[in-house]
Amino acid sequence: GESVGLHLPTLSVQEGDNSIINCAYSNSASDYFIWYKQESGKGPQFIIDIRSNMDKRQGQRVTVLLNKTVKHLSLQIAATQPGDSAVYFCADSRAGSARQLTFGSGTQLTVLP
Amino acid sequence: GAGVSQSPSNKVTEKGKDVELRCDPISGHTALYWYRQSLGQGLEFLIYFQGNSAPDKSGLPSDRFSAERTGGSVSTLTIQRTQQEDSAVYLCASSTLFTSGGEQYFGPGTRLTVT
Numbered sequence: 438g439e440s441v442g443l444h445l446p447t448l449s450v451q452e453g454d455n456s457i458i459n460c461a462y463s464n465s466a467s468d469y470f471i472w473y474k475q476e477s478g479k480g481p482q483f484i485i486d487i488r489s490n491m492d493k494r495q496g497q498r499v500t501v502l503l504n505k506t507v508k509h510l511s512l513q514i515a516a517t518q519p520g521d522s523a524v525y526f527c528a529d530s531r532a533g534s535a536r537q538l539t540f541g542s543g544t545q546l547t548v549l550p
Numbered sequence: 551g552a553g554v555s556q557s558p559s560n561k562v563t564e565k566g567k568d569v570e571l572r573c574d575p576i577s578g579h580t581a582l583y584w585y586r587q588s589l590g591q592g593l594e595f596l597i598y599f600q601g602n603s604a605p606d607k608s609g610l611p612s613d614r615f616s617a618e619r620t621g622g623s624v625s626t627l628t629i630q631r632t633q634q635e636d637s638a639v640y641l642c643a644s645s646t647l648f649t650s651g652g653e654q655y656f657g658p659g660t661r662l663t664v665t
Contacts, residue, residue: 482656538583542591
């Protein structure tokens, strides 16, 4: 069935290093992808999104890469900071699906001092 | 500006009781979504409202779950005869009308505990 999955449930990085969080999706009809950050006790917070007509998009310290051939996307965080510690979710949606987001189970990012 | 708000923030109820969860979307957002997040899991889609169109209820797990949206703004999610497996965080999100994808803004959620 349709699913969005993450390769690793946890990721630990040293402060100042770059982080890469990976995500695989299964529905080839998906045309919109989004990354959310969720801190404990809070709702998901938008980080960055990308549409299927692009393969890369950059924000402030973050980059999302989309590889439609292998149905894979990644979130890169540059110069990871302690405040980046959170659970990161990828999600996808497609036209005609009420634009509901299908979420992966999340990756817990821990930034080590 | 004001974001999505939800109430209550926490709800503890006894098995078999009914509960109502409230969501106030961002003003002007025509799309409203309810999701459920179990402990340590991703978000599970429940229901979607878009303007005056009939809601998409395809994610509701059973007929004990229902939702309504009055006046195209505030929404309530009702769970009847609650069960322990209903314990989760219920998240509401709103968005502007779009066809090619777009950001959904989430509220802080209501943590429901069924004892």
